[in-house]
Amino acid sequence: MSNEITPTTGTEQVTDRPIVRPAVDIFENQDELIVMADLPGVLGDDLAVDYDDGKLTILGRRGCPVPDDTKLVSGARAEWDYKRVFSVPDTIDADRIAAEFDMGVLTLHLPRHERTKPRRIAIQTS
Amino acid sequence: MWLNWKDLDRHFATLDTLRREMERGVYGQEREPRGRWSEVTLWDEGKSLMLTMDVPGVSADDLTVDVHNGTVTVGAKRRVVAPEGYATHRNERVGFDWHKSVTLPAKVDADRTSAKLHDGVLYVRLDKLPEAQPRRIAIGS
Numbered sequence: 001m002s003n004e005i006t007p008t009t010g011t012e013q014v015t016d017r018p019i020v021r022p023a024v025d026i027f028e029n030q031d032e033l034i035v036m037a038d039l040p041g042v043l044g045d046d047l048a049v050d051y052d053d054g055k056l057t058i059l060g061r062r063g064c065p066v067p068d069d070t071k072l073v074s075g076a077r078a079e080w081d082y083k084r085v086f087s088v089p090d091t092i093d094a095d096r097i098a099a100e101f102d103m104g105v106l107t108l109h110l111p112r113h114e115r116t117k118p119r120r121i122a123i124q125t126s
Numbered sequence: 127m128w129l130n131w132k133d134l135d136r137h138f139a140t141l142d143t144l145r146r147e148m149e150r151g152v153y154g155q156e157r158e159p160r161g162r163w164s165e166v167t168l169w170d171e172g173k174s175l176m177l178t179m180d181v182p183g184v185s186a187d188d189l190t191v192d193v194h195n196g197t198v199t200v201g202a203k204r205r206v207v208a209p210e211g212y213a214t215h216r217n218e219r220v221g222f223d224w225h226k227s228v229t230l231p232a233k234v235d236a237d238r239t240s241a242k243l244h245d246g247v248l249y250v251r252l253d254k255l256p257e258a259q260p261r262r263i264a265i266g267s
Contacts, residue, residue, distance in 0.1 A: 027212035040180035040246030075167030104182035104246015
């Protein structure tokens with residue numbers, strides 16, 4: 001499946017903040033791929049989508065909603081980073097990748113290059 | 127031995143497959159995946175209790191918050207379906223329809239409860255009843 005976006009394998013980073021893999025859906029049609037990721041609690045400013053050399057990185061910072069001077073009853077005082085990295089096939093036009101963020105869900109549109117779209121060749125009859 | 131364990135295992139595996147096939151026939155493709163509720167974070171701010179839960183992709187119309195008898199119940203549902211005309215490559219996000227009840231550690235005023243939804247997180251503020259609020263006792267000299 002050469003068209004599919006695949007998660008890159010390899011080195012994991014060590015950071016002082018835990019990294020959480022957000023759940024991701026990937027959909028495809030002839031025109032584009034759509035990547036949707038659940039990133040609840042990430043503010044728009046703390047969300048970055050980077051494309052570099054065929055790698056698409058989604059990184060979102062999630063802060064802790066619990067103020068320091070209050071008493072925690074249940075749950076945890078936790079903050080973390082959401083992170084996923086995908087290899088994107090070169091049939092994707094990286095300049096036209098578009099992103100929207102609504103209700104804690106990130107939606108990325110990855111359009112295909114015009115030249116790689118399937119087309120039907122008209123057959124001329126004499 | 128009449129029957130060795132491997133054979134027995136295989137028979138049970140066949141039964142299991144059969145059961146799954148039958149269930150698929152009964153429930154069909156309509157069955158929605160039931161995602162588990164997300165973790166509840168509850169903290170005490172003195173005069174009020176605050177509760178948050180992650181509900182990504184859930185609109186306010188699909189959320190309910192009920193306060194009754196010292197219990198707050200949150201209900202949330204969402205459907206995850208491929209957009210029209212798209213094939214699915216990866217499907218990790220699940221649909222859900224759950225209700226989660228939390229027993230509150232103090233009496234709250236149900237009429238003064240407020241909830242807001244922000245970036246996929248539900249925030250509920252539950253004001254405590256006056257008798258449940260902390261107070262400082264003045265020390266007479």
